[in-house]
Amino acid sequence: MADLSVKICDVDFKNPIIPASGVFGYGREYEELFPLSKLGGIATKGTTLNRRTGNLSPRIAETPAGMLNSVGLQNPGIDHFIEKELPYLLTKDVTILANIAGSTAEECVKVAEKLEKTDVHMIELNISCPNVKQGGAAFGTSCETAAEVTRQVRKATTKPLIVKLSPNVTSIADIARSVEDAGADAVSLINTLLGMRIDINTGRPILRNNVGGMSGPAVFPIAVRMVWQVANAVKIPVIGMGGVSSGHDAIELMMAGASAVQVGAAIFTDPFAPVRIVEEINDFLDSKGISSVNEIIGSVNPW
Amino acid sequence: MADLSVKICDVDFKNPIIPASGVFGYGREYEELFPLSKLGGIATKGTTLNRRTGNLSPRIAETPAGMLNSVGLQNPGIDHFIEKELPYLLTKDVTILANIAGSTAEECVKVAEKLEKTDVHMIELNISCPNVKQGGAAFGTSCETAAEVTRQVRKATTKPLIVKLSPNVTSIADIARSVEDAGADAVSLINTLLGMRIDINTGRPILRNNVGGMSGPAVFPIAVRMVWQVANAVKIPVIGMGGVSSGHDAIELMMAGASAVQVGAAIFTDPFAPVRIVEEINDFLDSKGISSVNEIIGSVNPW
Amino acid sequence: MKYTQGKYIIIQKAAIARNIYSFTISCPEIARIAVPGQFVHIRADGFTLRRPVSICGIDPKKGSLRIVFEIRGEGTSAISRLNEGDVIDMLAPLGHGFTIDPDFEKVVLIGGGIGTPPMLPLAWIYGKKAVAISGFRNASAVILQEDFAGTGAETILCTDDGSAGIHGFVTQPLENLVKSGKIDAVFACGPAPMLKNVAAICSKNNIFCEISLEERMACGIGACLGCACKTKRNDEEYFAHVCKDGPVFNAEEVLW
């Protein structure tokens, strides 16, 4: 049994596996299947200042080794989260990352301020949701706006601040450096890649929103590359995600530089994926005689 | 039997299917399997001014529903192409797209000038190869450099000029508009997405070049989205590619706005893929009673 | 336990019409708690997303469930290639089922095409109190009519082209039943236009009506918010989720 615990921005995780924001709701549904305490952390569903209804359906499409979603940040609003969801989650012996978003920097600030008086462990600021027309993705695709929203939220919170980056950019390393300079304590990546599918029988896009965010195994090689580039570009910790569906994948992302790994779409294929991945990481470390998972973080030896 | 012929920049294609540059060499190897005249066109291996040896091996890695390559533009140089390969290809009753590349705009110009006196039908200027360190990708990731190299090559050739775009950018529509303004007659997209894989047993990247270009079915939804965005942004024709492996996929890309479709990695899975796809397109059109493939180009009806 | 995930053995497989398969699956812990209207979420080998399929039979004593599904695309095609003795990976039982009210004296069950299977467990429950109307494109698409007859329910068969049963849509016999006497409830599953018409008839005649909806799903359990459907509750618009709040909804709640 290897030591699986990791520490990110002084916050302890029992193990490096975290269900990604948006696939795990606020944890209640998967708790039917396994105790949440088996997880390293939980990234909660992206939450905004006010309740949002999200996009029209269909919101889901399948793609080769992946999927598209255009949920569009449906959520009950931060007050509901703080009153109804967070207290419950905080009893679960698992590190909680409150994923937040907003259409404007001011909205993000207000959401962060509301979390300030809670016991949530970390804030994950999503500047990269491709499914919301105003704001969202726009922040994440330029260094200036990414830095600006980070700077403002930084001022509003003393919690460890993770900024979640968009892969739909020319240079993710540049964006990462900007948000690091603007005060982010960590970065997480990748959010979904913008994609589209068309029903050739009707001639209409499958998603009612026309386009949606692609995730799942298909995007994994892009995630490895981006995590590697970002880990080489910044000094703050990197939380990796994108297409992870096995312990093997998680180890690859950690070798590329991730201090922890989020698991998204894989949970739809196998609802036990996050707990299975924890076990698979442990098996790998044991088989190699590696005593702590920390030894593999950033250990890739490039040519 | 539907009419499959398309016309792009006044050049006739018997059907809209073209093996993509880099997967089909100069045609000789696949000619063992089927007559080249069954194809709409052939995009030849990216060719530079001088012979290039390319990157060290391994150059190939598998990914979920896709692959990475880091061939690095190995090619025998434009003179060899013009003397030894092109004359042969021009006897094959198929439209030839000479794919060219260079580390500098000047190199691209020189290559285009050499093609000027040949009978090649079109030039496809690759400004987006992710596997060459100097130049290549760099051109394709900024509007200014993309426009500049297009402008210079435009001056050097009277051939129809297709500019091949990189998907590794924040806004491919902006790049497409820049090259349109700079004189491109058409654009083709997408080239490969930059990815990486690590061998967790050795801790080394699988590719000797560390990173490589991802292609194959995995990238298809990104290609559909980008073709749609670009087709809505420019007036010149769009040649679509990225993950196409069936007639269904080709039709989806054409509905999104592609006037013709290139087939890359799918040929490795099924060497007959391009000719099979031509047949599948025909079957679909017949089943829907559509008399010409031109009717479906750009026919998607967004929500 | 509300639902669970596991690999279960297929104990019986039959092709019951062109491209339509019936699987009986041994899964005692699911069979024990499943109710009519719920569905199972099936992993299709090689695909990221599971496929939702309604429960068509519940046998808590034998510890088995039955599902009936049609090949529509590659996922259902992969599932159809499983054989007796193979295991099938299911997350189940999921969703909110049909209302079962012992006070109902007369109910109408309406199934359209591949929407027919989920009505069968309900027919077992309402038995002689039920009239089961089933509609299909044509005679070769007809399924499950003997099964419905076996429940004691009265059966009415319709086909679009008249090649079997009544020539026409399921709404015609429904209108006749409505005219000829009191109906306590109508339960329906099938294509959206059919459901809309059924809902309109019930609304006009003030009949309690529940319908089972379809939407593209990812998680199947209410976590991803992928399967939204517009409903109204207490006169307020509300995005419900087909997998958790449904698939069975009160027809009055659904905003088309």
Place this chain on the structure above:
Amino acid sequence: MKYTQGKYIIIQKAAIARNIYSFTISCPEIARIAVPGQFVHIRADGFTLRRPVSICGIDPKKGSLRIVFEIRGEGTSAISRLNEGDVIDMLAPLGHGFTIDPDFEKVVLIGGGIGTPPMLPLAWIYGKKAVAISGFRNASAVILQEDFAGTGAETILCTDDGSAGIHGFVTQPLENLVKSGKIDAVFACGPAPMLKNVAAICSKNNIFCEISLEERMACGIGACLGCACKTKRNDEEYFAHVCKDGPVFNAEEVLW
């Protein structure tokens, strides 16, 4: 026709060691033209890239080929699940094979581990003129020794741990053979370190040596330039392609 692609029936399947399978495949048009050292490029269901596997037996009369492969990852695992009677999708025969020279009086065939299979068709050709040295990790990994004996070749077996045959590497018996008399050619396939050592011995002793290399491949036919390997030809550095210029190369040409 140099090569073709098609789906061929597996007429015999056997597990010949732990995770090592032998398939005999009916493919008359390929068997007619295949030569020792060539390979087949096999489609693995669910994967983008085919898997290259050497030809281990050629029977033009029966119209069949034999391949022997080890499960190394998911692709070979998928292929290993094919059964007798199933079809296997192959692009074949590919590549440049070993030199067959009737003037050679004595040749040594060296196979290391899963590099042993491609030496067998060569043993059938050189027969009694050949000494087949095979090296394996241990006794349980040993394959094909009876097949080699059946060709008339002299066989020498080595294992790294001495659990079968000679304790040690294949290079030891090679050195002995070199010392004890004239060798016209050495042919080898196996792990790179083994090939390097074999090449060095041959080079020092001026013996004609051909080795079969491996590289990750996409097209398998020389079109994609994916499988480059550094060689020198006429004293000039040259990126050859393992699938077309190889997999068999003159050892002198290979730049390690």
